[in-house]
Amino acid sequence: MQTNLEIEYKTLLSLSEFDQLGKRFSHIAPVRQTNHYFDTPELGLRGNKLSLRIRTFDNAAEMTLKIPQKVGNLEHNIALTSEEAMAILATKTLPQNCVNIQSILEILKSYEINLSDIHVLGSLTTTRREYKTNIGLMALDVNVYADKKDYELELEVSDAKRGKDDFYAFLKENNINFKYAKSKVARFIATLKRDKD
Numbered sequence: 007m008q009t010n011l012e013i014e015y016k017t018l019l020s021l022s023e024f025d026q027l028g029k030r031f032s033h034i035a036p037v038r039q040t041n042h043y044f045d046t047p048e049l050g051l052r053g054n055k056l057s058l059r060i061r062t063f064d065n066a067a068e069m070t071l072k073i074p075q076k077v078g079n080l081e082h083n084i085a086l087t088s089e090e091a092m093a094i095l096a097t098k099t100l101p102q103n104c105v106n107i108q109s110i111l112e113i114l115k116s117y118e119i120n121l122s123d124i125h126v127l128g129s130l131t132t133t134r135r136e137y138k139t140n141i142g143l144m145a146l147d148v149n150v151y152a153d154k155k156d157y158e159l160e161l162e163v164s165d166a167k168r169g170k171d172d173f174y175a176f177l178k179e180n181n182i183n184f185k186y187a188k189s190k191v192a193r194f195i196a197t198l199k200r201d202k203d
Contacts, residue, residue: 007109008085013078015173016160018185024146024157027180031135031146039063040131042095043191046123054117057191058100058110058124060091067091071110077166082110100124128152130194141172149190152197158187 019027044058045051051058057072057079067086072079084107086094094101102111102121114121130151137144142163149156159182163169177184188196 008083010081010083011075011078012072012081012162013164013166013169014160014162015170016158016187017177017182018187019157019159019182021157023182024148027146027159027182028135031137034135034137036133036135037063038131038133040129041190041194042129043127043194044100044124045127045195046119046125048123049195050119050123051114051117052191052195054119056114056117057189058114059191060086060094062088062091062095069107069110071113073113082113084110095126098126127198128194130190132190141176142169149193151190151194154193154197156193 040062042060042062044060055074058070060067060069065088067088067090069084069086069091071082073082074080086106090104090106094104094107100111100121101107111121114124128151130149132150133148135146142161145160145162147158147160149158161169161173161176163172174184176182187193
């Protein structure tokens with residue numbers, strides 16, 4: 007299992023802002039990835055501010071548990087083969103006998119969450135163009151989930167203060183209006199709550 011601290015800044019984009027920034031990313035081939043989100047029926051992970059997903063790519067996958075910190079999120083990542091990921095997703099539950107994901111299961115147990123209640127809530131597919139800039143790792147995303155589509159710019163940095171200053175300076179330079187973006191999982195879960203109303 008790999009662990010890293012994720013510090014990122016993000017904004018939602020209008021379609022015209024997305025198209026404008028797309029020119030900066032035109033040399034980058036887009037990558038399609040799908041986040042499959044897990045939680046209990048009562049959203050027990052969200053209640054503990056946790057986020058658990060399997061992200062699938064064309065030929066690989068990974069499971070990620072995010073735990074918020076004072077600054078950023080601590081990410082626990084486990085590489086999965088496509089076959090392992092598909093086997094887990096096919097059951098729509100979190101298998102407790104899968105050796106590869108035991109370290110994440112142990113962390114979840116410490117939150118007194120009933121692992122057998124955790125299941126797949128649904129998915130969000132992102133078409134991403136990502137490249138390393140002099141201010142951090144920048145990603146231009148189109149996200150599709152439920153009946154929604156949105157556009158987003160993310161900047162992943164190692165220094166929170168400097169990263170924030172650089173992010174807002176970049177938006178200003180490019181005439182991008184900052185629009186607060188909840189996390190992808192929060193936006194996805196909002197569509198579930200809307201469907202229940």
